Amino acid sequence: MSLKPKIAVVLKGYPRLSETFIAQELLGLERAGHELVLIALRRPTDGKRHPVHDEIGAPVHYLPEYLHEEPWRVLRALTKTVTKRSFWRMLRPFFRDLARDRSRNRFRRLGQALVLVAEWPDDAGWLHAHFIHTPASVTSYASMISGIPWTCSAHAKDIWTSQDWELSDKLGRARWTVTCTRSGYEHLRDLSSDKTRVHLSYHGLDLDRFPSFEGEHSRRDGSVPDDPVRIVSVGRAVSKKGYDLLLKALSLLPADLSWRFDHIGAGELTGKLQALAGELGLEDRLGWHGALDQKEVLSRYREADIFALASRVAANGDRDGLPNVLVEASSQRLACISTAVSGIPELIDDGHNGMLVPPENPTALAAAIERLIRDPDLRRQLGAAAERRVRADFDHHSSVGQLIGLFESEWRRSP
Incomplete structure (x- = not known):
């Protein structure tokens, strides 16, 4: 096998505003000389793109999102692959x-796997799945039919909403799996029969896109009605982000404090959250901005005084890994408040470079927000420490380099 085979990267959807960590990894691989082709299970639904998406040169192929929408394409793929002995060997694990x-x-x-194999794009020689749930299912079946080896990047929802048996099977089928938080890493290692094939690699941030903020965050302290402390949050309006908890916490703040909250992001719960804000009497203090691109988000970080994210474990087990937005905000010396969920404590050391509160606790969250509103010196201290941590330990060059090392080590062993 060539030391640098073309990699077919299987993604749930592409491009996605909420997955900048994947986009910058793809760009990093390309800049290191690796040729990619992108295979997406869904077409884009976001109205905007980040600049990084336009810098990625890899072609994108879309599989049928729903089989009934392209039946002839699926039938042609079945006709082409059913003659392979490997197709019939694949059926045994599929039926299991x-x-x-x-x-x-x-x-x-x-x-989708049949279509991928039948329409195998541009002589790719390796498969890599981003997310260990549905993309890894497609990738695993395609690998069994084609004989092309595969590897996997696991993240958060895909780990915690998958059954243990399925995770264990996929860990056994993939050459290696990398994940981005220690909690996810330990969970996958516990399920793997070969623990050396599970690796921890934090998502890095492209610090060229998030250069040091040369200005100063304000010294507002909530005492001036016409100059409110600016609180910002970036995240999809979905259960695991805990925006209902954050709104309840904001409603508990003392009446004498002057503040404004801005939410950036789209999502299925936006309407319900806006209705909740109305019930809590917060409408006049809130701004709902929808999805913004990376440059616009960077500007919002720099204008703000506090970043808040009330991550939780959702009812279906879904949860954040280590939200990239916390790394982004920290890179701009913005004091961050979040919850002790999943990989967040791996970035934020409570009282040193940010503040952590227990999840599902609006009262504790309100107390932390009030403390930072009233104390601009503390905000500056925490923000400065947060930036030092990010610039020392979360540069994306390190994470991309680690991924390249895993690929090349595997390729050297391949026949």
Whole structure:
């Protein structure tokens, strides 16, 4: 095998505003001389793109999102692959999976895998899945049919909403799996029969896109009605982000404090959150800005005084890993408040470079927000320490370099 085979990267959707960490990794691989082709299970739904997406040169191929929408494409793929002995060998693990997950989704992933193999793009010689749930299912079946090896990057929701049996099987099928938080890493290692094939690699930040803020954050302290302390949060309006908890915390702040909260991000719960804000009497203090691109988000970080994110474990087990927005905000010396969930404590050391409160606790969150509103000196101290941590330990060159090392080590062992 060539030392640098072309990598077919299988993604759930592309491009996505919420997955800048994936986009900058793809760009980093390209800049290091690796040729990529992107395979997406879904077409884009966001109205905007980040600049990084326009810098990635890899072509993008879209598989049928729903098999019934492109039946002839799926049928052609079946006709082409059913003659392979490897197709029939693949059926045994597929039916074993199906016995434990009797869902239409299981057939959908098989159909997408057949199309991927039948339309194999641009002589790619390696498969890499981003997310260990549905993209890894497609990738695993495609690998069994094609004989092309595969590897995987696991993140957060994909780990914590997957069944242990399925994670264990995929860890055994992939050459290696990398994940981005210690909590996820330890969980996957516990499920892997070969623990040396699970690796920890924090997502780095492209610090060229988030250069040091040369200005100063304000010394507002909430005492001037016409000059409110600016609180910002960036994240999708979904349950695991805890925006209902954050709104409840804001409603508990003393009436004498002057503040304004701005939310950046789209999501299915936006309407409900806006209704909750109305019930809590917060409408006049809130701004809802929808999805913004990276340059616009950077500007908001620099205008703000506090970043807040009330991450939680959702009812279905979904949770954040280590939200990239916390790394971004920290890079701009912005004091951050969040919750002790998943990988967040791996970035924020409470009282040293940010503030952490227990999840599902609006009262504790309100107390932390009030403390930072009233104490601009503390905000500056925490923000400065946060930036030092990010610039020392979260440069994306390190994470991309680690990923390249894993690829090349595997390729050297391959026949």
